[in-house]
Amino acid sequence: xxxxxxxxxxxxxxxxxxxxxxxxxxxxxxxxxxxxxxxxxxxxxxxxxxxxxxxxxxxxxxxxxxxxxxxxxxxxxxxxxxxxxxxxxxxxxxxxxxxxxxxxxxxxxxxxxxxxxxxxxxxxxxxxxxxxxxxxxxxxxxxxxxxxxxxxxxxxxxxxxxxxxxxxxxxxxxxxxxxxxxxxxxxxxxxxxxxxxxxxxxxxxxxxxxxxxxxxxxxxxxxxxxxxxxxxxxxxxxxxxxxxxxxxxxxxxxxxxxxxxxxxxxxxxxxxxxxxxxxxxxxxxxxxxxxxxxxxxxxx
Amino acid sequence: xxxxxxxxxxxxxxxxxxxxxxxxxxxxxxxxxxxxxxxxxxxxxxxxxxxxxxxxxxxxxxxxxxxxxxxxxxxxxxxxxxxxxxxxxxxxxxxxxxxxxxxxxxxxxxxxxxxxxxxxxxxxxxxxxxxxxxxxxxxxxxxxxxxxxxxxxxxxxxxxxxxxxxxxxxxxxxxxxxxxxxxxxxxxxxxxxxxxxxxxxxxxxxxxxxxxxxxxxxxxxxxxxxxxxxxxxxxxxxxxxxxxxxxxxxxxxxxxxxxxxxxxxxxxxxxxxxxxxxxxxxxxxxxxxxxxxxxxxxxxxxxxxxxxxxxxxxxxxxxxxxxxxxx
Numbered sequence: 001x002x003x004x005x006x007x008x009x010x011x012x013x014x015x016x017x018x019x020x021x022x023x024x025x026x027x028x029x030x031x032x033x034x035x036x037x038x039x040x041x042x043x044x045x046x047x048x049x050x051x052x053x054x055x056x057x058x059x060x061x062x063x064x065x066x067x068x069x070x071x072x073x074x075x076x077x078x079x080x081x082x083x084x085x086x087x088x089x090x091x092x093x094x095x096x097x098x099x100x101x102x103x104x105x106x107x108x109x110x111x112x113x114x115x116x117x118x119x120x121x122x123x124x125x126x127x128x129x130x131x132x133x134x135x136x137x138x139x140x141x142x143x144x145x146x147x148x149x150x151x152x153x154x155x156x157x158x159x160x161x162x163x164x165x166x167x168x169x170x171x172x173x174x175x176x177x178x179x180x181x182x183x184x185x186x187x188x189x190x191x192x193x194x195x196x197x198x199x200x201x202x203x204x205x206x207x208x209x210x211x212x213x214x215x216x217x218x219x220x221x222x223x224x225x226x227x228x229x230x231x232x233x234x235x236x237x238x239x240x241x242x243x244x245x246x247x248x249x250x251x252x253x254x255x256x257x258x259x260x261x262x263x264x265x266x267x268x269x270x271x272x273x274x275x276x277x278x279x280x281x282x283x284x285x286x287x288x289x290x291x292x293x294x295x296x297x298x299x300x
Numbered sequence: 301x302x303x304x305x306x307x308x309x310x311x312x313x314x315x316x317x318x319x320x321x322x323x324x325x326x327x328x329x330x331x332x333x334x335x336x337x338x339x340x341x342x343x344x345x346x347x348x349x350x351x352x353x354x355x356x357x358x359x360x361x362x363x364x365x366x367x368x369x370x371x372x373x374x375x376x377x378x379x380x381x382x383x384x385x386x387x388x389x390x391x392x393x394x395x396x397x398x399x400x401x402x403x404x405x406x407x408x409x410x411x412x413x414x415x416x417x418x419x420x421x422x423x424x425x426x427x428x429x430x431x432x433x434x435x436x437x438x439x440x441x442x443x444x445x446x447x448x449x450x451x452x453x454x455x456x457x458x459x460x461x462x463x464x465x466x467x468x469x470x471x472x473x474x475x476x477x478x479x480x481x482x483x484x485x486x487x488x489x490x491x492x493x494x495x496x497x498x499x500x501x502x503x504x505x506x507x508x509x510x511x512x513x514x515x516x517x518x519x520x521x522x523x524x525x526x527x528x529x530x531x532x533x534x535x536x537x538x539x540x541x542x543x544x545x546x547x548x549x550x551x552x553x554x555x556x557x558x559x560x561x562x563x564x565x566x567x568x569x570x571x572x573x574x575x576x577x578x579x580x581x582x583x584x585x586x587x588x589x590x591x592x593x594x595x596x597x598x599x600x601x602x603x604x605x606x607x608x609x610x611x612x613x614x615x616x617x618x619x620x621x622x623x624x625x626x627x
Contacts, residue, residue, distance in 0.1 A: 013438055115314035117556060118608055120600045122563025123581070124321065127597050130585045131325050208447040212567055215449045216582060230449060239457050247457070251450045258445035266441045273513070 011270075017263030020256055028073035035067035039224045047236075047243045057245035060236035068224050069249040076226040077257070079137045079210055084203030086145040091152025091202075092195060096183050098153070099160025110157065117150040122212060129218040136220055144209045151205075152198040159194055163187050193272035200265040204258060211254055226250035307612055311605045318601040322594045323371055326357045327364075336588060337384045352382055357590070380598070381591035385584065391595040394580060399599065401471050402576035406565050409496045410554070413503035418550060420504070421511025422543045426534075428516065437512060443505030448564040452498040452571035459494060460572075466494045469573035491574075498568045503561065510553045515546040548615065555611040558604045 027034060037043060040063065048058040056065035098109035128143050163169060164187075172186050213219060214227025221228055229250035233239075238246035334357050338345050355370065362370075374381075380391035420440070424433040460468040472478070472487040518524065519542055527541040566578030573579065577596060584592035 111310060111313055114310040115317055118310070118314045118559065118601075118604055119318055120559030120562045120597075120604050122559070122566055123597045123600045124318075126566075126581060126585060127321065127593055128325060130588065130593055131590070204445045208445075209563075211447045211449055212563065215567065216570070216585065218585075230453070234453075239453065239461055242461070244457055247453050251453055255446050255450050258447070258450075259442050262442040262445035263438065265445075266438050269441075 011267045013263045014267035017260045017267070020260030021264065024073060024253070024257055024260070025077060027070060028077050031070045031074060035064075035070035037064050037067040039063065039068040039071040040222075047238070047241065047246065049243075050245055056249045057243070059232065059246050060238065060243075061232075065229075065245055065249050068229055069226075069253060072224045072226045072229055072250060073253060075137055075223060076207070076210070076253070079141055079225075080203050080207040080257070083141045083144050083206035083210070084199055086141065087149050087202040087206065088152055088195060088198045090145060090149040091198060092156050092188075092191070094149065095153040095156025096160050096187065096191075099157040100164055100179070100183050100187065102161070102164070106157075109153075113150045113153045113157070116147065117154070119147070121147045121209070125209065125213060126216065126218075129213055137223070137225075140210055140213060140219065141206075144206055144213075148202070148205055148209070152202065155194060155198065156191060159191055160187060163190055193268065197265060197268045197272060200261050200268060204261050204265070207254065207257055207261075226253045307608075311608065315601060315605060318597055319372070319375065322597060323368060326590060337590065341384060341387055349382060349387060353384070353591075375598070380595040383584075383589055383592050385587040385589040385592070391591045394592055395577065395595055395599055398575055398577050398580045401574065402562075402565055402569070402578065405492060405495050405499065405568070405574065405576060406558075406561055408492060409499035409503060409565075410561065412496060413500045413507055414550075414554070416500070417504040417507025418511050418543070418547065421508040421550075422515055422538060422546065424508065425512045425515035425519065425546075426538050426542075433512075436508065440505040440508035440512075443501040444509070446501070448498055448502060448567045449571065451501055452495075452568050455494050455498050456571055467491050468494075471575050495565075495568045495572050495574050498571070499561065499564050502564060503557070506553060506557055507550055510550050511543075511546060514549040515542060518542050518546040521545075551611050551614060555604075555608040558607045559600070562600045562604070 042062040043064045044054060044058045044062050046058065046060050046062050048054060048062075050057045054064050054066060056069055059065055059068070094109055094113065098106045098113070124147055125143055129140075132139060132143075169182060169186055172182050177186070210225075211227045211230070214225060215230045215234070217231050219225060219228045219231065221232065227250070230247065233243070233246040233250070236243075236246070238244070334354055337353050337357075338350055341349060355367075378392060380395075383389050383391050383394045386394055417440075420436055424436050427433055456468060459465045467473070467490060471491050472484060473491075476484055476487055478484060523545075524537060524542050527537040532541075562577075565576065566581055568574065569576045569578035570582050577599070581593065581596045583589075584596070
């Protein structure tokens, strides 16, 4: 694990990703200090371009886009992160059980996993959301999690199957450890890098899905999030009238979270799968081997 | 070509799951949606229409199992019910009108992204650690993480509204009559540019990432060394030896991603006001036209399953080892 952290620190991409995500989280945390204006208050005329007074301009309703942006980060990030964790927990548990127990348990769980995997998620989400009417953050979280755990479950399952017959697991079984203890104490710690990838990937997916649902108008329109900001801006035809700040602010927020998480995920992938590495160490090695190849030719 | 029975089992369960969702969700929701739909029909609410809606959403005195059997037999006859918004049109008619446009968008975007993404992935793996790889590979991961809504809105604002390079709505110029002539096709092409460019970044990112990692593991295989030993040029080894086999995981991934592509196309069509399934779904969800929403889910599930089946078949064609095994 120590090696992993060192590698993480040496990677510029990961550090950049961490800084972006941390900065956005801090912004959400300190929203009352950074944006004392109530995001729902009318502070100016409709669709004012950015000024010193209103850094990001105003919406059609004359609300301050900057303060909506800062306050909107709270539910957007909270729902994204919580859903990501929930998806990962579901996927990991199902994958562990299928991989460890094998046989009929595995056959059933694997069948369900693959079936949920091929059902198109967004149309299913829209079906569920449209029957539920406008849905609050918790319902959005549940709906997204219940339709998108299979990716993680598949990865966890194949890893667990590879670990199941290793010596330390057989030893634990022979000592008479109960199954739950073997799964959670012996096998689970070996899956930590995989779970890391899974969490970051799930958060990315959750944010994409949440934005999509809210943009389509299934979120609570009174609740200020980046997704509902996009929805309201679209409804007031902000783009057509040229009010780019109204759409640009929430879009930039979502794109930045995506960017930060993607940079983190890229590094996690390289840690878990050294074959994929392309960092400074690898380019050094490639340079050396190229030199070595050239030397005999030069000697000839 | 034989397809493993297990795979067919998976597709069957997935399809059954979609049907069961369609059947149970409206019956589980608090407050029946039926009254709302009848109210929406207004003066068009003939006894026949009311009866059809009631039967479909469970507002009838009949045991639940009987309702389910009726529902399934209806589906077998391609009866998806009547649209509430466009009554007396049936759901099948409403969906048929727009399915073609979505199929066109999605297929074009997939073919375009396959060419771009696979080449980028192959070259990145070939020059692993080089400057090209160091830039393209992280960039692809970033592309996957940015929702299509954002890309769509940015494209619309930049190329549609500000620069006015491309038209900002419809599938073709509404002044034109659809026909087999050059002007019409040109118009269709011109209107599809921005939606396709919006759908592609996610796909390119996914294809590049998958291709790169599968290419890296293929490059260690004996047959690649064999190709080199034969004295073939770099390009020949890269494309006809390595890339050809490295394509397999990309194909599997493509089939699994199709659901996400449909999700992206829904949003893209709404942003660009493009008359495909997504826009139909959006108008249906605003109008609470539940039969259309349900039909949509079934249609998209069927399309995804069909694509998966197609990939299972293609797998054998592309990978000679599987072909041998099955023969």
